[in-house]
Every structure is written in structure tokens, then in C-alpha cells.
Amino acid sequence: MQSFGEFMQKWLYGESGYYRNLHIGKEGDFYTSVSVSEFFGYTLGYYLQEQLNSLQNQKIAIVEIGAERGNLISDIAFFLKENFLNFHKIDFLILEPLKSLHNIQNQTFLQKIDSKNLLIVEDFQSIKSLHYDFIFYCSNELLDAFPCELYYQGQIAFIEDNILSFKKAPKPIEQIAQKFHLQISEIPLYIEEFIKNCNDCAKHWMFLTFDYGSLETRNEFSLRLFEKHSTKNLFISPKSTEYDKSFLESFNKCDITYDVNFTIWNNYFETIGAKKLFCHRQNRALVDMGLDKVGEWYIAKYGLQSFMKHSAKIRTLLEPGLLGERFLGMAFVK
Numbered sequence: 001m002q003s004f005g006e007f008m009q010k011w012l013y014g015e016s017g018y019y020r021n022l023h024i025g026k027e028g029d030f031y032t033s034v035s036v037s038e039f040f041g042y043t044l045g046y047y048l049q050e051q052l053n054s055l056q057n058q059k060i061a062i063v064e065i066g067a068e069r070g071n072l073i074s075d076i077a078f079f080l081k082e083n084f085l086n087f088h089k090i091d092f093l094i095l096e097p098l099k100s101l102h103n104i105q106n107q108t109f110l111q112k113i114d115s116k117n118l119l120i121v122e123d124f125q126s127i128k129s130l131h132y133d134f135i136f137y138c139s140n141e142l143l144d145a146f147p148c149e150l151y152y153q154g155q156i157a158f159i160e161d162n163i164l165s166f167k168k169a170p171k172p173i174e175q176i177a178q179k180f181h182l183q184i185s186e187i188p189l190y191i192e193e194f195i196k197n198c199n200d201c202a203k204h205w206m207f208l209t210f211d212y213g214s215l216e217t218r219n220e221f222s223l224r225l226f227e228k229h230s231t232k233n234l235f236i237s238p239k240s241t242e243y244d245k246s247f248l249e250s251f252n253k254c255d256i257t258y259d260v261n262f263t264i265w266n267n268y269f270e271t272i273g274a275k276k277l278f279c280h281r282q283n284r285a286l287v288d289m290g291l292d293k294v295g296e297w298y299i300a301k302y303g304l305q306s307f308m309k310h311s312a313k314i315r316t317l318l319e320p321g322l323l324g325e326r327f328l329g330m331a332f333v334k
């Protein structure tokens with residue numbers, strides 16, 4: 001018997017884990033902001049440029065975590081290459097434990113910015129050994145890819161022979177449930193260790209991330225799968241433990257995800273002494289970070305006609321009913 005969290009870990013990252021191959025975009029199972037438009041990464045690049053200007057003469061890295069094809073770090077690097085004088089002094093890294101993705105990540109970086117200077121590392125220790133003064137961690141849809149337990153009023157879900165049942169929650173999970181007043185919820189695993197690892201790699205860092213979810217605790221299940229751009233919930237209703245048995249048969253074959261509870265992540269960042277810079281809906285976060293300035297730069301460089309080709313996709317990033325308000329952007333600094 002295994003807990004749902006162990007099962008989800010194997011589903012996504014095991015020997016035949018879903019994320020060992022590429023699945024995002026039109027031909028895949030779902031879109032992400034990164035796959036929709038380069039302007040997402042350019043805007044992060046614009047924001048980072050402003051921060052970089054205040055960090056003269058320091059050894060700096062921009063590290064993407066959860067990169068899949070490597071498009072986000074490449075779009076950030078593209079913007080900085082075009083706009084930031086000290087571009088050559090920054091190291092660009094991907095933290096990617098799955099070796100099967102390294103090749104495509106190198107290719108994307110080479111194609112987009114004509115450079116081989118992308119360093120791909122498999123663990124935090126390798127980043128730490130490079131002794132950076134400041135690290136900018138960037139990610140999109142990373143947090144919802146952390147395995148989770150399914151907590152229901154003092155119990156968690158276990159799986160045996162493809163049958164799901166609820167049994168008494170172990171103490172550490174019960175403590176988290178009590179701390180965050182959870183009755184029915186996904187409880188993400190490995191967060192504490194992950195944030196500690198980020199913190200251990202450099203004295204000063206920023207963690208910038210976007211994901212699907214909210215700051216409010218809804219006390220209901222949201223666990224679902226994505227396959228060929230359609231979605232299916234595990235539970236028949238979000239407040240019950242009655243589940244769809246066919247869901248478990250999709251093991252390894254499609255993405256499973258859930259709404260991120262940003263309050264939990266906020267709390268763990270604050271516990272290690274990081275300061276919240278912002279936590280807003282994606283549309284507000286991107287506009288605050290300088291999306292309009294990125295548009296001005298693009299038009300000046302490539303012309304209005306070329307920009308207009310991107311405008312529908314930029315709208316997808318911002319529109320409330322699309323990605324604009326279903327996603328949140330958040331940044332912490334230490």
C-alpha cells in the first residue's frame with residue numbers, strides 16, 4: 001500500500017514518469033503561459049533587468065526550475081541579451097533532475113539566443129558549488145507539479161491494486177492540516193526541503209513563480225488530470241471521497257495537478273526569513289512587472305505589424321477568463 005503522494009511521485013517522475021517526456025503545447029496535453037507567448041518570459045526578463053541593475057559586480061545566476069523544453073529561461077535570456085549591457089556576466093542555468101530533457105533544453109537555448117552558455121544541473125548541490133552572490137530562481141507551473149497527499153478530515157488517501165481508500169493521516173500531515181486549517185485539501189509534499197535547498201545555494205536570492213491557484217483555502221479537492229487539452233477530476237464532487245476509478249488507469253499517461261494553495265508556500269518562504277515582494281493575479285503581476293514597456297521595446301525594434309501578430313497571445317496571458325486571473329504570480333527575496 002502506498003500513500004497517494006507516493007503514487008503521484010511515481011506517476012510524474014518514476015521510471016516511466018509522465019514528465020520524462022515533452023507534453024506541453026498544441027500537440028500536447030495542455031498549454032502554459034510559457035508555451036502561449038514569448039512575452040511572458042520577456043516580461044520576466046524586463047523585471048529581472050531592473051533588479052540586476054542594482055547588483056553591480058556580483059556573481060549572479062538566473063536559474064529556471066521546472067523548465068520542460070527550456071523556453072522560459074531562453075525567453076528571459078533573449079530579452080536580456082538585447083537589452084542588458086552586462087548580459088555576458090550572468091550565468092543561465094536550468095535545474096533539471098530528469099536527464100531525458102537536457103538535450104531539448106540545450107537546443108531551445110541555442111535556437112532562441114544563439115548561445116551554448118546554458119548550464120544544466122541535476123541538483124541543488126551543483127548550484128551551491130558555484131558560489132553565487134545572488135540567484136534569481138524563476139518558474140512557471142512548478143508548484144502544482146509537487147506531489148501531494150489527499151487529506152480528508154483526519155485521513156489521507158492510500159492506493160492498493162488501483163483502489164483508493166482513506167486511512168488515518170500520519171502526524172506530520174495532520175500537523176500541516178491543523179496549521180493551515182485544512183479539512184478537505186491537497187497537501188503538497190517536500191516544500192520545506194525544496195525551499196531550504198534554494199536558501200542554501202546563496203546568501204541572497206529571489207524566487208519568482210507563477211501558478212494556478214489562490215491564496216484562500218477552499219477546503220475542497222481540486223486534483224485533476226489533463227489529457228489532450230481536456231480535464232477530468234479524480235473526485236466525483238470536490239467535497240466527497242467518492243472517486244472516478246478510470247482516473248487511476250491513466251497512471252503515467254497524462255498530467256495530474258491541483259490548485260496551488262499559495263498561503264502554504266508563502267508561510268514556508270516566510271519561515272526561512274524571505275520577504276514577500278508581491279503576490280498578485282497574473283494579469284496584474286505581468287503589468288506591474290513591465291509588460292507594456294516590453295511591448296514598446298518590441299514595437300521599436302521589430303515594428304507594429306510584427307507586434308500585432310503577438311497581440312492575441314498576449315491577451316491570453318492577461319484575460320481574466322483565460323490565464324490572467326486563474327494564475328497568480330508571486331516573488332520572495334532574501
Ligand SMILES: C[S@@+](CC[C@H](N)C(=O)[O-])C[C@H]1O[C@@H](n2cnc3c(N)ncnc32)[C@H](O)[C@@H]1O
Nearest residue numbers: 019024032034035065066067068140141142145
Ligand atoms: C507543468 S510543467 C511546467 C513546464 C514549464 N515551466 C512551462 O511553464 O511550460 C512542470 C515541470 O516541473 C518539473 N518539476 C517538478 N518538480 C520539480 C523539482 N522539484 N525540481 C525540478 N523540476 C521539477 C517537472 O518535471 C515539469 O517539467
